[in-house]
Amino acid sequence: xxxxxxxxxxxxxxxxxxxxxxxxxxxxxxxxxxxxxxxxxxxxxxxxxxxxxxxxxxxxxxxxxxxxxxxxxxxxxxxxxxxxxxxxxxxxxxxxxxxxxxxxxxxxxxxxxxxxxxxxxxxxxxxxxxxxxxxxxxxxxxxxxxxxxxxxxxxxxxxxxxxxxxxxxxxxxxxxxxxxxxxxxxxxxxxxxxxxxxxxxxxxxxxxxxxxxxxxxxxxxxxxxxxxxxxxxxxxxxxxxxxxxxxxxxxxxxxxxxxxxxxxxxxxxxxxxxxxxxxxxxxxxxxxxxxxxxxxxxxxxxxxxxxxxxxxxxxxxxxxxxxxxxxxxxxxxxxxxxxxxxxxxxxxxxxxxxxxxxxxxxxxxxxxxxxxxxxxxxxxxxxxx
Ligand SMILES: NC(=O)c1ccc[n+]([C@@H]2O[C@H](COP(=O)([O-])OP(=O)(O)OC[C@H]3O[C@@H](n4cnc5c(N)ncnc54)[C@H](O)[C@@H]3O)[C@@H](O)[C@H]2O)c1
Ligand SMILES: [Zn+2]
Ligand SMILES: [Zn+2]
Numbered sequence: 001x002x003x004x005x006x007x008x009x010x011x012x013x014x015x016x017x018x019x020x021x022x023x024x025x026x027x028x029x030x031x032x033x034x035x036x037x038x039x040x041x042x043x044x045x046x047x048x049x050x051x052x053x054x055x056x057x058x059x060x061x062x063x064x065x066x067x068x069x070x071x072x073x074x075x076x077x078x079x080x081x082x083x084x085x086x087x088x089x090x091x092x093x094x095x096x097x098x099x100x101x102x103x104x105x106x107x108x109x110x111x112x113x114x115x116x117x118x119x120x121x122x123x124x125x126x127x128x129x130x131x132x133x134x135x136x137x138x139x140x141x142x143x144x145x146x147x148x149x150x151x152x153x154x155x156x157x158x159x160x161x162x163x164x165x166x167x168x169x170x171x172x173x174x175x176x177x178x179x180x181x182x183x184x185x186x187x188x189x190x191x192x193x194x195x196x197x198x199x200x201x202x203x204x205x206x207x208x209x210x211x212x213x214x215x216x217x218x219x220x221x222x223x224x225x226x227x228x229x230x231x232x233x234x235x236x237x238x239x240x241x242x243x244x245x246x247x248x249x250x251x252x253x254x255x256x257x258x259x260x261x262x263x264x265x266x267x268x269x270x271x272x273x274x275x276x277x278x279x280x281x282x283x284x285x286x287x288x289x290x291x292x293x294x295x296x297x298x299x300x301x302x303x304x305x306x307x308x309x310x311x312x313x314x315x316x317x318x319x320x321x322x323x324x325x326x327x328x329x330x331x332x333x334x335x336x337x338x339x340x341x342x343x344x345x346x347x348x349x350x351x352x353x354x355x356x357x358x359x360x361x362x363x364x365x366x367x368x369x370x371x372x373x374x375x376x377x378x379x380x381x382x383x384x385x
Pocket of ligand 3: 098099100101102103104105106113114115116117
């Protein structure tokens with residue numbers, strides 16, 4: 001038992017008081033974990049577009065004040081009633097979606113979409129009692145994605161914590177919590193490119209680069225990166241991307257460009273943009289007879305996927321995936337092991353490191369990514385989770 005177990009912990013957290021305003025590092029109180037909850041000391045956290053998107057709160061229900069953050073690595077400080085399988089001192093990765101172990105999805109070998117703990121972006125409280133565990137002078141501060149990792153201590157449902165190898169460096173493996181597993185899993189678990197195949201990856205952000213890394217690890221020989229932002233191309237080479245296509249450089253639809261480059265179509269394509277046009281192109285660019293396209297990006301709420309049904313009759317397959325089809329508790333420890341065995345490189349995904357008190361700099365770095373030209377925006381309509 002740690003000396004803090006059962007007590008309120010005072011610690012620092014980066015609080016978002018208002019949409020789009022810099023976070024403020026404040027002293028907060030973190031209540032002890034209740035039934036089926038775990039209090040975790042967060043040692044490293046990374047930043048994802050989804051944090052930025054909900055912090056900007058353009059177009060969704062604003063939930064403030066709130067503590068963001070969902071990609072992280074930490075150590076269990078104490079556990080609540082009924083928690084088995086985790087104990088103080090265990091190393092864990094919080095995951096924005098969970099695995100209760102009991103529902104039909106958790107019992108199915110084929111699904112990772114837990115009924116109880118599936119991602120919920122609007123909920124700002126714990127699922128058990130509908131209350132927050134964070135406060136400042138008695139005033140509640142809301143949670144985000146059940147993880148809220150921009151705090152030195154946080155409280156998380158046990159079903160949203162993957163127990164990992166304690167010798168894994170948390171400053172590196174923290175990135176496995178979200179985007180890397182999503183992209184890598186989309187390729188290795190869902191698209192499953194055969195050795196020597198040709199794979200197109202649409203969108204070369206963190207998720208797309210991880211999808212490319214999955215293609216490289218699967219032995220794909222041609223990995224074609226497709227992005228409207230040419231500044232993404234150079235960096236993508238490190239992830240095995242060996243050819244590039246910018247749809248804006250061509251008059252004809254990008255699916256036709258890809259079909260010409262590949263003698264009829266790619267063997268696999270993975271869409272990691274969130275843009276509906278890219279989703280349609282990603283499907284239509286796969287080879288008839290065997291091609292498989294996998295959608296990963298989260299589209300605009302009004303988006304409609306339109307294609308001619310003959311594309312399916314000609315034996316093209318379209319799939320979608322959530323969190324790379326990984327079950328958080330059962331499978332994520334294995335992804336960390338892949339890093340430990342040097343099958344998966346994580347260092348190249350880490351572009352900047354800042355101290356906790358400089359967290360706003362991380363937001364600035366993310367917002368600084370070279371903007372796409374005005375005339376290309378109309379085909380973008382990009383929205384994050
Ligand atoms: N399914 C899941 O479980 C899951 C989990 C995490 C993230 N995501 C989603 O994955 C997507 C990618 O996330 P990210 O963090 O890598 O985003 P990102 O913004 O860093 O990267 C997206 C890239 O797509 C490019 N792009 C946009 N529209 C395009 C188009 N029409 N054609 C070609 N390229 C285009 C952009 O230039 C950018 O480089 C987002 O939609 C995100 O919400 C899904
Ligand atoms: Zn994320
Ligand atoms: Zn479940």
